[in-house]
Amino acid sequence: MSTSVPETGATAAQSAERRAVRTRWLLVSPAVVIIGCVGILPLSIILLYSLLEPAEYAGVVWTFSPEAWMGLVLERDIFDDTLGLSSAHLTIYTRSILQALFTTVLTLIFGFPTAYFIATRPAKERNIWLFLVTIPFWTNLLIRTFAIMLIVRDEGLVNHALINIGLIEKPLAILYTDVAVAIGLVYAYLPFMVLPLYASMEKLDFRLVEAGYDLYANRRRVLRRVIVPLVKPGVIAGCILVFIPSIGAYVTPRLLGGGKNMMLGNLIANQFGTSRNWPLGSAMALALMGLVMIALVIYVRNVTAAGQKSHG
Amino acid sequence: MSPDGKASQSGSAAVEAQRVTKIFGGGDDQVVALDDVSVQIGENEFFTLLGPSGCGKTTLLRLIAGFEHPTDGRILLGGEDISPLPPFQRPVNTVFQNYALFPHMTVGGNIGFGLEMLNKSKQEVDDAVTEMLRLVRMEELRNRRTSQLSGGQQQRVALARALAPKPRVLLLDEPLSALDLKLRKEMQIELKRLQNETGITFVFVTHDQEEALTMSDRIAVMKEGAILQIGAPRDIYDHPSDRFVAHFIGETNFLEAELLERKNGAAKVKFPSGAVLPASLPDAPISPGKVSVVVRPEHSRIATTKKDAVLSGTLENVVYFGTDTHFHFRLNDGAQFIVRMQNARDSGDDFTPGQELGIAVEADAVQVLRD
Numbered sequence: 001m002s003t004s005v006p007e008t009g010a011t012a013a014q015s016a017e018r019r020a021v022r023t024r025w026l027l028v029s030p031a032v033v034i035i036g037c038v039g040i041l042p043l044s045i046i047l048l049y050s051l052l053e054p055a056e057y058a059g060v061v062w063t064f065s066p067e068a069w070m071g072l073v074l075e076r077d078i079f080d081d082t083l084g085l086s087s088a089h090l091t092i093y094t095r096s097i098l099q100a101l102f103t104t105v106l107t108l109i110f111g112f113p114t115a116y117f118i119a120t121r122p123a124k125e126r127n128i129w130l131f132l133v134t135i136p137f138w139t140n141l142l143i144r145t146f147a148i149m150l151i152v153r154d155e156g157l158v159n160h161a162l163i164n165i166g167l168i169e170k171p172l173a174i175l176y177t178d179v180a181v182a183i184g185l186v187y188a189y190l191p192f193m194v195l196p197l198y199a200s201m202e203k204l205d206f207r208l209v210e211a212g213y214d215l216y217a218n219r220r221r222v223l224r225r226v227i228v229p230l231v232k233p234g235v236i237a238g239c240i241l242v243f244i245p246s247i248g249a250y251v252t253p254r255l256l257g258g259g260k261n262m263m264l265g266n267l268i269a270n271q272f273g274t275s276r277n278w279p280l281g282s283a284m285a286l287a288l289m290g291l292v293m294i295a296l297v298i299y300v301r302n303v304t305a306a307g308q309k310s311h312g
Numbered sequence: 313m314s315p316d317g318k319a320s321q322s323g324s325a326a327v328e329a330q331r332v333t334k335i336f337g338g339g340d341d342q343v344v345a346l347d348d349v350s351v352q353i354g355e356n357e358f359f360t361l362l363g364p365s366g367c368g369k370t371t372l373l374r375l376i377a378g379f380e381h382p383t384d385g386r387i388l389l390g391g392e393d394i395s396p397l398p399p400f401q402r403p404v405n406t407v408f409q410n411y412a413l414f415p416h417m418t419v420g421g422n423i424g425f426g427l428e429m430l431n432k433s434k435q436e437v438d439d440a441v442t443e444m445l446r447l448v449r450m451e452e453l454r455n456r457r458t459s460q461l462s463g464g465q466q467q468r469v470a471l472a473r474a475l476a477p478k479p480r481v482l483l484l485d486e487p488l489s490a491l492d493l494k495l496r497k498e499m500q501i502e503l504k505r506l507q508n509e510t511g512i513t514f515v516f517v518t519h520d521q522e523e524a525l526t527m528s529d530r531i532a533v534m535k536e537g538a539i540l541q542i543g544a545p546r547d548i549y550d551h552p553s554d555r556f557v558a559h560f561i562g563e564t565n566f567l568e569a570e571l572l573e574r575k576n577g578a579a580k581v582k583f584p585s586g587a588v589l590p591a592s593l594p595d596a597p598i599s600p601g602k603v604s605v606v607v608r609p610e611h612s613r614i615a616t617t618k619k620d621a622v623l624s625g626t627l628e629n630v631v632y633f634g635t636d637t638h639f640h641f642r643l644n645d646g647a648q649f650i651v652r653m654q655n656a657r658d659s660g661d662d663f664t665p666g667q668e669l670g671i672a673v674e675a676d677a678v679q680v681l682r683d
Contacts, residue, residue: 208414213400214379215477221429226414
């Protein structure tokens with residue numbers, strides 16, 4: 001049987017196979033192109049830049065240098081050129097991690113009951129509540145952050161109210177502090193916690209909650225032993241969706257933190273702006289990405305392992 | 313045939329509903345799920361709430377469990393008012409319709425959950441789980457995930473989980489409805505065995521009259537938020553006091569007759585044919601005159617002599633069922649009547665459709681309905 005006779009025996013099967021492979025490639029090609037163009041390619045450029053030397057006025061010089069990666073945590077003394085820990089960078093890293101953790105925990109504390117409340121409403125009402133949760137997305141984050149500035153500033157709503165009640169005499173300095181940044185982050189990312197939590201709670205079989213009550217578990221224990229383990233995927237998704245953007249937040253710390261309370265996002269942006277150190281900025285961006293990925297892998301592994309271990 | 317059977321005789325009921333009313337919703341959407349329902353369920357009793365969907369049987373069960381609270385009236389457990397208590401403070405456990413097993417726990421984890429929540433020691437919980445697994449014959453599946461179990465196995469785990477804390481009362485919400493017929497029959501026997509072995513009061517909700525008749529000590533037939541009749545299966549089957557009860561349980565013939573006289577509970581009814589038969593009265597006041605009566609198909613037969621024939625009609629159809637045969641009659645007054653006779657070795661095809669025949673009714677087979 002020669003290949004010139006189509007549709008016979010093994011050849012037919014082979015060509016069918018080839019067609020199937022071609023179809024598969026055609027189907028995945030849009031995804032491959034998108035991932036390649038907007039994911040892998042830019043990341044490769046950033047990786048490349050992080051291994052080069054900064055040019056004097058922005059951009060890069062095409063000579064290899066590990067300096068940028070060392071510059072993540074180290075800095076050269078201006079006078080004798082010796083390497084020492086960069087306390088400025090470390091402060092910003094610590095602040096970013098703490099702020100992101102704080103934001104994640106706080107949005108979880110506020111978001112969990114909110115999502116539970118929505119999920120336990122009658123089906124018709126739920127859409128209204130979800131709609132209300134998503135309303136903030138209609139306005140640009142920048143504008144909403146400016147609005148928060150107006151609320152928390154010395155002559156703002158909060159201080160006015162507190163003074164009028166007589167709780168304080170002098171206005172509290174909230175704006176341009178870490179507190180203001182925290183408020184801004186929690187406000188900005190709360191919906192990102194509520195929505196995935198709601199999605200998993202909506203699927204929760206509330207008869208299991210009843211079964212918990214029936215078997216002598218009070219409200220707290222039903223929450224801990226039944227609800228939380230069952231909505232864990234939503235909790236993980238919510239934490240990821242809040243932690244990642246808040247550790248790299250830019251607008252919120254920029255506006256509410258003033259110049260003093262920089263976070264990682266601002267530090268990175270600075271390298272491409274005033275500091276004119278593209279390689280360092282690239283290294284920082286990659287380091288942040290790697291850190292987040294490692295944290296996620298550890299977290300997800302722990303959570304799934306704990307889930308499988310319980311009540312064996 | 314008193315409505316409150318043995319429970320009232322023994323004094324303290326395991327569970328008692330006192331004039332319980334439950335209304336869901338408000339305004340125009342108001343639904344009265346239970347309307348002034350009172351019932352006493354005795355210790356160690358297998359008590360069944362039977363009725364079509366929407367009759368309030370599940371609501372009554374949920375009120376006893378504590379998932380709902382009565383709009384009016386009280387729920388007593390062993391004579392104590394538990395109406396205000398949340399479910400986790402009631403020594404009552406539920407077997408849910410779709411089992412509601414915790415998917416994130418093993419079989420053992422599920423069964424031990426109740427005892428764990430009662431703060432029993434690990435040793436106690438372990439021992440109880442072992443004991444329960446033996447009781448439901450599933451020792452080897454202790455460490456399985458519940459998602460790896462078959463429907464019947466899940467059913468057993470749900471039972472073991474609810475029985476493990478040794479509740480005063482076990483509530484079962486249509487637990488067998490998801491099983492296929494063969495498994496359902498097995499579980500019916502299994503449930504009865506478990507109740508005998510544990511000595512726990514079972515309150516069982518079902519819409520399946522056969523299930524109710526096979527397993528129960530007493531049955532409460534419900535309709536539209538009210539209990540129509542309470543009694544032993546035989547009472548309910550032989551002496552339905554209500555058209556709905558008679559219709560819902562088993563096959564039956566409805567006839568019109570005239571109530572002639574009643575003396576000390578004994579009564580006589582006269583059929584249009586002129587025949588006069590003794591009849592049982594329902595436990596409700598009823599005045600002489602036109603009444604509806606029921607006669608079970610198996611309590612009647614084709615008359616062999618003219619004297620026996622209480623009714624007469626045309627044989628329309630003969631349906632052979634193996635163990636017995638159903639004879640469908642059109643009575644002379646137009647009503648339908650079914651006679652069911654057991655097949656004997658020598659009973660042949662003596663009767664053919666179109667024949668004009670007399671129908672005899674056993675003594676005590678006529679039950680007068682309240683209207």
